[in-house]
């Protein structure tokens with residue numbers, strides 16, 4: 001089988017690359033699997049940037065900027081209601097998670113539209129051109145490919161030093 005087999009990555013760049021391969025008539029497959037963090041957290045298709053990196057971070061920054069703008073607004077002529085403006089952390093996190101969910105879904109649709117197979121499975125090389133893919137039920141499948149694009153990223157881990165469990169963020 002002519003198969004370009006991929007672990008997922010910063011998604012837009014990745015999508016561009018594999019779509020080009022698919023356009024050239026290559027049979028393309030994506031493997032992406034999120035091993036749970038020490039807190040048991042997992043997330044959807046799109047890698048670190050979309051799920052727990054750039055995107056949620058920027059939306060939180062935007063939340064803070066809006067709060068500051070509301071405070072500054074009266075000095076520049078805006079008349080706000082007398083009631084104190086309050087922030088709801090729950091509303092913010094729900095909105096951010098909904099947005100991320102829409103991106104996860106959009107990526108799945110993009111892959112399907114390009115006839116790119118997506119497997120939510122953990123990949124390990126089982127030979128020079130062979131991958132073992134294990135899904136979350138422990139079911140194994142083997143795939144062969146001519147070429148592999150690997151972008152596995154990195155995960156935070158405890159440093160095994162005094163205070164790491166108290167002060168390191170591992171969500």
Ligand SMILES: Cc1cc2nc3c(=O)[nH]c(=O)nc-3n(C[C@H](O)[C@H](O)[C@H](O)COP(=O)(O)OP(=O)(O)OC[C@H]3O[C@@H](n4cnc5c(N)ncnc54)[C@H](O)[C@@H]3O)c2cc1C
Pocket residue numbers: 007008009010031032033034035046047048049050052053054055057121122123124151152153154
């Ligand atoms: C809080 C935070 C904020 C950030 N903000 C920015 C920013 O503003 N701008 C910026 O440019 N960068 C930012 N980054 C960095 C950016 O998210 C990463 O540089 C980028 O996501 C790395 O892409 P990657 O493809 O190498 O890995 P990842 O995006 O981590 O993707 C790798 C994927 O492969 C999966 N995987 C790993 N091993 C396997 C395997 N064996 N089988 C199957 N799947 C596997 C992983 O679970 C993951 O889904 C931020 C990161 C964090 C944590």
